Amino acid sequence: DQQVKQNSPSLSVQEGRISILNCDYTNSMFDYFLWYKKYPAEGPTFLISISSIKDKNEDGRFTVFLNKSAKHLSLHIVPSQPGDSAVYFCAAAHGSSNTGKLIFGQGTTLQVKP
Amino acid sequence: GAGVSQSPSNKVTEKGKDVELRCDPISGHTALYWYRQRLGQGLEFLIYFQGNSAPDKSGLPSDRFSAERTGESVSTLTIQRTQQEDSAVYLCASSLVLSTDTQYFGPGTRLTVL
Numbered sequence: 001d002q003q004v005k006q007n008s009p010s011l012s013v014q015e016g017r018i019s020i021l022n023c024d025y026t027n028s029m030f031d032y033f034l035w036y037k038k039y040p041a042e043g044p045t046f047l048i049s050i051s052s053i054k055d056k057n058e059d060g061r062f063t064v065f066l067n068k069s070a071k072h073l074s075l076h077i078v079p080s081q082p083g084d085s086a087v088y089f090c091a092a093a094h095g096s097s098n099t100g101k102l103i104f105g106q107g108t109t110l111q112v113k114p
Numbered sequence: 115g116a117g118v119s120q121s122p123s124n125k126v127t128e129k130g131k132d133v134e135l136r137c138d139p140i141s142g143h144t145a146l147y148w149y150r151q152r153l154g155q156g157l158e159f160l161i162y163f164q165g166n167s168a169p170d171k172s173g174l175p176s177d178r179f180s181a182e183r184t185g186e187s188v189s190t191l192t193i194q195r196t197q198q199e200d201s202a203v204y205l206c207a208s209s210l211v212l213s214t215d216t217q218y219f220g221p222g223t224r225l226t227v228l
Contacts, residue, residue, distance in 0.1 A: 004156065100145055102159060106155055
């Protein structure tokens with residue numbers, strides 16, 4: 001039972017354009033969402049997060065949007081840069097339980113072409 | 115400072131053998147987590163340790179899997195009688211306290227069971 005789904009395994013965009021990565025979840029108990037970025041042969045690194053009390057969180061070129069009614073979140077990268085090429089994982093948690101247990105999606109491989 | 119380190123980086127073993135994977139967390143981090151990523155799938159939570167509290171073992175897939183942590187230092191994940199479906203990248207993460215957004219991941223151990 002995949003509680004967090006990233007339905008697009010890959011995405012290719014041109015440098016300077018917007019990258020939009022999508023994530024859907026099924027468990028309405030999730031109240032905290034995160035995006036991690038992973039380069040080959042490295043562990044994932046935390047990118048940005050959002051609590052369910054908000055619908056948007058912005059950090060530089062990265063913005064995460066949360067649509068609770070649709071159980072959907074997205075990561076926008078503007079403008080995209082070649083160094084953004086990596087695998088992006090969406091993750092969810094019962095933040096209020098503070099267990100640290102993250103449920104991850106399958107990942108989306110982003111390629112930003114120069 | 116030093117990040118989370120894992121050893122070995124790669125492990126090839128024969129079906130039925132036992133393997134031991136090691137994780138060195140960031141110094142001072144009280145919480146330590148193990149995840150695995152099978153091919154084409156997202157990261158799957160296995161277990162976490164928080165200080166001297168009882169670990170949360172709810173993600174361990176079978177009784178062939180076990181993990182130990184000595185104080186707030188090194189952790190080992192042991193898989194007994196390995197099966198081919200155990201082939202995956204095993205990732206360790208640590209955080210200062212039990213948390214959902216500040217987990218720092220190691221590079222992982224790629225386990226291949228022949």
